[in-house]
Amino acid sequence: MAEIETTQPGARSSRRAVCVAVMVWMLGVMILSSILHEGPFVTSIIKRVDKREGRPVLKQKWEALAEWFGQQPKPVRQPEHPPESAELPAGQSAAESQP
């Protein structure tokens, strides 16, 4: 936590190096967080690049990164299946039972 107050050329350049290193760290952490937590544009960029490539290159990389940070592999997506109403006892319509 030392305050760097000197103005000697060597000290000035080391101060600049510390500032640059801290700046890189700050932005690096925030970009990594944005990627991991699906921040703005991340999903759309992944989709766009993968569409251009014709295969899920970035998506796989993203999933590998998320898995490295502890995420469990996601199950393979299945086509949408609508909920159904079942055999209904007296007094209830199919529409009432459907979400």
Add this chain to the structure above:
Amino acid sequence: MNVFYMDLFSIALFAFSIVLLAVYCFACLSLGTWLIGLAGGKGEEFRRTHSPAARVFSAFLFGSGVLANVWLLLGLLPGGWFRGPIVGGVAAVCLLAGWRKAWRAAVELHRQFHQACRRLIVEASWPWKVIGLASLVLVVVYFLTSALPPKGDAAAFYMSLPKIIAHVHQLVLMPGGYESFMQFGQHGEMHFAALISLGSGQAATMFVFAMAVASAGMLLEIGRLAGLGSRGRWIVMVMVFTSTAFVCVIPGGKVDLFGTAMALGALYWVAALGRERASLCLMLAGVLTGFGVVAKISLLVPVVPMVGVLALWRMSGVGRRHVVASLGVCCVALVVWAGIACVPHLIKNGVLYGDPLVPFSLLLSGKECPLLNQQLLSDAFVERLRYMYPVAPFLGQFPGMFGSISALVLAFFPLALFLPRPRRFSRSLLVQLTAVAVLGVVCWAVLQTANFSLRYFLPPLMLLMLLPARAAEVVSRSAVGRRVLAVGVIICLCMGLAERFNRTKGHPGKAVKYVLGISTAAEVAGGEARSAEAINAHGAQGRRVFLATCYSYFLQPGLLATASGQEDYDAIKSLPAGPERWEEFYRRGFRYIMAGPSRATIAKDAKSGDFYGLDLSQLPRRLTVTPIYLERDKAGEIRYAAFVIQEN
């Protein structure tokens, strides 16, 4: 016309919930103000030493803790005393207890908030205006999400139990296999039950938001004691409301923030040692620690060592004479006050279980208590977590984490290099707070290695925000040499806010639709609500529902109170698998089965399956099981279902 009427009704209900919530919160504040005044926390000196926010949030937390215990004892009285008029009467007495001083403090708090907004939004430069406004919008968004109906754990227990208490007018064991859960404190649940008794379940879920504000408020006031300026405290607020581990527990009535708020209140009063009379600080710190641990038992691991170590650290610096004696007195005072705060909880366990010290007595007698030592992570995950623990709360995606702490905390930590060096490290409150926060996290990491749910140990994680926020404030205010870093701080804050706006966990869109009556509870809450509503609509009143699901909140209160309990499950499972089980099921009065993914497996054709030990293929001939609601997932598997059982 009908839709229009429903909209108006929902909006009116929401408005009523807000009014009820405001009055109830003021009753807590008024009671707390009166009690703290009795303990010596009053007068001009007290007002000058502590900001309005510190006084208001401390009084609110103290009052809410006491009131929760009043409700608990009221619920334990035989004969059903937990009724709306009695609850309302007690709340009115609390409201009148110290309303004049409470009102004055609330007005001062409003003035303080107004000044903070003016300083950071009106008078600040444009980037800070945007950050200030965006963070306020985020707070409003999470206020709206707090009105959503219960989901997950809250639909299983935290809100289901209050619904039963409000219906049967006394504290009873929660059915559905959750009987042993009641060995832990019911701080939040008793407030929910009181608000449901007063007429609004929505106000009950929204009370969590009041606790969220109190948590954030206490953290900001700890920051003020530690030397954070208005900008630093605003950065802390951004960090808090961009932490999904914090905001994800606001919607739907979860109780994690009750313990968190109490623990942060306790830490404030420990940090205030040296500025305020030690006896008052230790009393408030002890009682709030006791309330916090009762409200969330997991806080026993990180918060008790934090409060103890910080209190001793602060006390060692207060007086130079009789250090050992004063440290001894400090420890005794904390333990005694925390013990007094736990007495109603021990009485409750004594009445309900015949053992005040349960579940700890189970551990002492060598029995297993999985609730106290949850294993949420596999060995492989534990191994990975071990070497990335310092970054895992901010970037981790581990199973059961349920949200992370804002990455801003991790990003701003190296800025501490630019903080002015304190005269003595060991006497700097900021250093002390950061050290005890690290101690709290280490205690958790060592004692609960396979459980990385951040909501279980939020107070130390939130306390870790103060140092980076102070550093970011210093850097952003320095004029020369670090302008690049100052710009970097603004960029990072904008990125953090943008990330949260992009994926506002808690679904504000759903909340707005629900509040305006465009969506119903069944539409926003999920399959458990829809299957319960199918049973409610079937005219099941007076018949029993067998819960082959964890989530029972949406059943009518009468059905919920008589639903299957542990005794039923044990009795049915004690019989050999076969038709006998179904006979016993029918003999016990069950006519409906509510099934969910965790306790039931149902074949795609709904003709075979297992409901928590009841095999559909072994049904006796005289009984017929008919599905009245089926809901499938994307793979076509039945996730939620409701069945009616009839005799042929």
